[in-house]
Amino acid sequence: MTVELATSLPGVTIRRLVPADAGVLLALVQKNRAHLTRHGDFAELVDRDLDATTQHLETSPEHAFGVFTEGSLVGAVSLIPVEPPRYGCGFWLAERASGLGIASAAIRTLLDYARRELSASDVFAGVTHGNVESVAVLERTGFRRIDHFETYTRFHRRLAE
Known part of the structure; x- marks a missing residue:
């Protein structure tokens, strides 16, 4: 069953990724390799090949x-x-x-999905130091800083009352 959700931005949606999306996903990741790893993030993601990307989408418990x-x-x-x-x-x-409000709209839609479909009570995120754009996205979507570690800051958003 395909799960596709509209965001608050016209023309912007989020859709549950399936193994058939692996090729397009991998191509986008590879095209953005330098952008995605500039803060040391996403090394595992950019190192995947097509088989590993497909397998991840097939077997991961992640809601991607x-x-x-x-x-x-x-x-x-x-x-x-x-x-x-x-x-x-x-x-x-x-x-x-980046910089168009797309990430904030997608995160808000994802949080609504988490609350409604998964009965999520809390969501956490980590941001590598120096990634000010991701910090801004989290703060715009209601996350608060809760811990500071050597290489990253942890954020929290409470969803349940």
Whole structure:
């Protein structure tokens, strides 16, 4: 069953990724390799080949959604079950899609999905030091800084009352 959700931005949706999306996802990741790894993030993601990308989409417990603008894949947002109803959150966008409000809209839609479909109570995210754009996205979507570690800052968003 395909799960596709509209965001608050016209033409921007998130859709659950399936193994058939692996080739398009891999191509986007490779095209944005320098952008995605500039803070030391996403090394595992950019090192995957087609088989590993397909296998990840087939077997991971992660709720991985592609971010689409007018039907074109421009990034991903995901929920990682940590100790449900507590989840981790990850996100990235292609460089050309950054700075347009797309990540914030996608995260808000993902959080609504987490609350409604997964009965999530809490969502956490980590941001590598220096990644001010991702910090801004999290702060715009209601996350608060809760821990500071050597290489990253942890954020939290409470979803349940």
